[in-house]
Amino acid sequence: MNCLDLRRAAMLDPRRLDTEALAHVERCDACRDFLAQALELEAQIEHALRTPVPHGLEARVVRNALESPRFTRRHALAAGLALATAAGVALLWKRNDPLALAGIDFVVFEEAQAIADAKPADVKVLARVVREMGVSLPAQLGEIRYVGTCPFDGLTAHHVLVKTPLGKVTLLLIPSRPLASRAVASAHGFEAAVVPAAVGSVAIIASTPRSIARAETLLKSG
Amino acid sequence: MLFPGRQTAFEQAVGRYFGDLYRYAYWLCRNRWQAEDVVQESLTRAWRAWPGLREERAIKSWLFTIVHREHLRSASSAPRARADENVPEPAFDPDPARTMELEAALRELPEDSQNALLLQVLGGFSCAEIAGMLGASEGAVMTRLTRARQALRRRLGPAENEPGVRQA
Secondary structure (H helix, E strand, O other): OOHHHHHHHHHHOOOOOOHHHHHHHHHOHHHHHHHHHHHHHHHHHHHHHOOOOOOOHHHHHHHHHHHOOOOOHHHHHHHHHHHHHHHHHHHHHHOOOHHHHHHHHHHHHHHHHHHHHOOOOOHHHHHHHHHHHOOOOOHHHOEEEEEEEEEEOOEEEEEEEEEEOOEEEEEEEEOOOOOOOOEEEEEOOEEEEEEEOOOOEEEEEEOOHHHHHHHHHHHOOO | OOOHHHHHHHHHHHHHHHHHHHHHHHHHHOOHHHHHHHHHHHHHHHHHHHHHOOOHHHHHHHHHHHHHHHHHHHHHHOOOOOOOOOOOOOOOOOOHHHHHHHHHHHHHOOHHHHHHHHHHHOOOOOHHHHHHHHOOOHHHHHHHHHHHHHHHHHHHOOHHHOOOOOOO
16 A cells, blocks of 8 residues: 555545555554544544534424324225325316326426436437437526436436426436327426427426426427 | 334434434535424334334434435425525534534535535445445445545645655
């Protein structure tokens, strides 16, 4: 081990150095100083992160958690049936398009997990897909906060999360899903529109119709 | 109470890690009220899933992972609240100015670097464990940790008086 190796190890975790690193520190004054500074900074980091826990919070949180309704299989089945019935009624009543509704369900129930589970995506791949689909992701659309791929409605979608001036917008680019005409849905406080592209289609999910309209206009601006 | 043993085990596990779970949520959300909501929702989910937990050794990483996912979920469904301007102060602080500077530096770290650092310092997890929890490679976690400490050191450390490097 040399000084550079030691310093790399100390920047990774100064409190968990192996015996080889510790032996080097014994022999090298400069690294001993470096490690002492790193450990001092580490202690300060730990001190700064140790935000005090509000008094009584633990007892309150645990009590609320224990008193929350537990979902047994029977409860889950009943809830599932009730949800399905409600969804069926809502579909008939509002004539939600199933694909657009699936987009909303994805945002409400799966998006966070998809982001948590995703591997880093290649932005170049997204750029190629966007080009091939004949749509555009102009800078005015907003700040792209996440890019990934995910399963959607039995297909693979390119998942893009955009922070726009009108709030968060989720885009699902589905090259293998052609669409004849624009489809919409509204549920769970979200709006969705699935619009045909030159190749495939794009689902746009946001919290307001205005946000959808803005994103749709910009997507077609290329 | 149908399962007193189960409830006691849950309470004991939460008691062991609650402080660090709250601090982890606090630094992810950078807002006390959101952090409390995230911890509440996380532990409610944890209690619901508790009967299915098979590996007792994995409780700690399981709880931290739930908090992380709950933070992602809440962040994607609600606008981010303003960061607390007045961070609650530790009971005793020998150098409050330094602590404030460090807190500001910690807040400015990129989220992925900050998250890895939180899991290492607050949770005491290894790089491999953090990689598993964040769904990243171990190499990526090592890079994030190194970058985080480099950034903090650049801002706060003794850059002027860097000890020499010997290539032996």
